[in-house]
Amino acid sequence: MGAATTYQLARRGVNVIGIDRFTPPHDQGSSHGDTRITRLALGEGAQYLPFARRSHEIWRELEAATGRTLFRQTGGLVFSSLEGRSPAHGNTDFLQTTIGVARRHHIPHEVLDASTMARRFPQFRFAGDETGCFEPSAGLVHPEACIAAQLELAREMGARLITQTQVRRWQADGSGVVIETDSGRVRADRLVITAGAWLPDLVPELRPLTRICRQVLYWFDLDHSTQAFESEDMPVFIRVPDSRADMFYGFPAVNGKQGGLKIATEQFSTTCEPDHVNRTVTPAEAQAMHELASPHVRILPRLLRSAVCKYTITSDFHFLIDRHPESPNIWLASACSGHGFKHSAAIGEALAQQVTQGRSDCDLCAFTIQARPLC
Numbered sequence: 001m002g003a004a005t006t007y008q009l010a011r012r013g014v015n016v017i018g019i020d021r022f023t024p025p026h027d028q029g030s031s032h033g034d035t036r037i038t039r040l041a042l043g044e045g046a047q048y049l050p051f052a053r054r055s056h057e058i059w060r061e062l063e064a065a066t067g068r069t070l071f072r073q074t075g076g077l078v079f080s081s082l083e084g085r086s087p088a089h090g091n092t093d094f095l096q097t098t099i100g101v102a103r104r105h106h107i108p109h110e111v112l113d114a115s116t117m118a119r120r121f122p123q124f125r126f127a128g129d130e131t132g133c134f135e136p137s138a139g140l141v142h143p144e145a146c147i148a149a150q151l152e153l154a155r156e157m158g159a160r161l162i163t164q165t166q167v168r169r170w171q172a173d174g175s176g177v178v179i180e181t182d183s184g185r186v187r188a189d190r191l192v193i194t195a196g197a198w199l200p201d202l203v204p205e206l207r208p209l210t211r212i213c214r215q216v217l218y219w220f221d222l223d224h225s226t227q228a229f230e231s232e233d234m235p236v237f238i239r240v241p242d243s244r245a246d247m248f249y250g251f252p253a254v255n256g257k258q259g260g261l262k263i264a265t266e267q268f269s270t271t272c273e274p275d276h277v278n279r280t281v282t283p284a285e286a287q288a289m290h291e292l293a294s295p296h297v298r299i300l301p302r303l304l305r306s307a308v309c310k311y312t313i314t315s316d317f318h319f320l321i322d323r324h325p326e327s328p329n330i331w332l333a334s335a336c337s338g339h340g341f342k343h344s345a346a347i348g349e350a351l352a353q354q355v356t357q358g359r360s361d362c363d364l365c366a367f368t369i370q371a372r373p374l375c
């Protein structure tokens with residue numbers, strides 16, 4: 001969110017400074033691990049559609065400007081067994097909402113039964129009672145490359161990037177804001193806070209609205225002699241939970257034959273502090289992930305790699321994008337509840353528009369602090 005905002009402000013000719021306590025892209029926050037799913041048929045609700053659509057355009061603009069590959073349109077498959085409802089990301093019926101958003105907003109998609117999915121997507125195993133929604137416009141973005149591209153362009157356009165520097169506090173006054181960092185003070189007309197899991201350190205009033213949950217990413221080995229798992233052959237996927245299995249999601253093998261297939265589930269029962277996240281992934285955790293996913297996707301038991309990441313969630317899984325309640329010169333965007341990266345380029349643009357014009361093309365009304373219940 002910070003890289004996108006810095007880039008969008010710089011391209012508007014604003015004298016912008018981006019400050020980060022690490023050197024982005026890095027693996028200490030919520031934006032690492034090679035890939036993020038992006039889709040337009042959003043099971044989280046149609047209020048996110050303008051962000052996702054606009055972000056797809058911005059990823060392509062950034063690719064043209066930098067020559068980097070940022071967005072791979074692999075198609076996306078959201079599927080679940082017909083039994084029971086399929087809750088995910090705060091939505092009680094994620095699959096049906098996905099299909100409903102696709103229908104209402106004319107997003108090309110196909111609703112598929114299990115036998116059709118088994119024929120088209122041999123990388124998976126289907127029990128026979130699943131329904132799926134295949135969206136050709138879905139795919140994956142490479143988060144580290146997206147961040148690097150935006151920061152590179154922002155710097156070329158005159159932005160000053162201050163890294164390895166922690167913001168300790170800020171103080172708004174009538175004419176602007178003073179930002180205290182561990183290497184000195186910065187005076188600015190406006191401040192945009194995109195601190196991810198650390199948001200409550202800088203805006204303590206928001207602590208009751210958010211929780212931090214440790215999440216693990218796993219890369220499992222594949223038997224390439226039986227199927228093709230590369231991004232030309234396989235879509236990104238979300239296996240929405242039902243009575244048979246918890247939710248998990250995954251990606252084609254973007255790092256080639258040796259890179260394995262990345263999958264992950266989500267957990268919301270254990271919270272943590274952003275600076276004290278257990279980064280050790282145990283063999284028991286890897287085994288549990290394999291047991292959950294292998295009945296549905298053809299992975300082998302050997303774990304090639306793992307990474308720990310964190311979700312900053314609100315109780316309803318919707319984002320916080322708003323002006324600070326007491327300081328009109330301060331904007332904040334965070335708590336993207338495990339589904340924010342796909343929207344980040346457009347959220348950065350909306351924040352830049354708010355800061356420079358007082359309005360944005362994407363409507364932010366659904367994301368106000370006031371609308372978020374306590375966590």
Ligand SMILES: Cc1cc2nc3c(=O)[nH]c(=O)nc-3n(C[C@H](O)[C@H](O)[C@H](O)COP(=O)(O)OP(=O)(O)OC[C@H]3O[C@@H](n4cnc5c(N)ncnc54)[C@H](O)[C@@H]3O)c2cc1C
Binds near residue numbers: 020029334
């Ligand atoms: C495992 C996992 C899987 C995900 N999968 C998907 C997906 O498939 N699709 C999708 O769309 N989204 C996904 N998400 C969500 C998405 O990645 C996040 O919503 C998004 O990347 C969060 O970006 P952010 O800028 O808010 O946070 P971050 O990337 O964590 O950035 C916050 C930044 O603020 C800096 N900072 C914090 N405090 C200070 C301070 N005091 N001073 C200076 N700097 C500070 C940090 O160093 C950091 O660089 C996933 C997230 C995780 C963890």
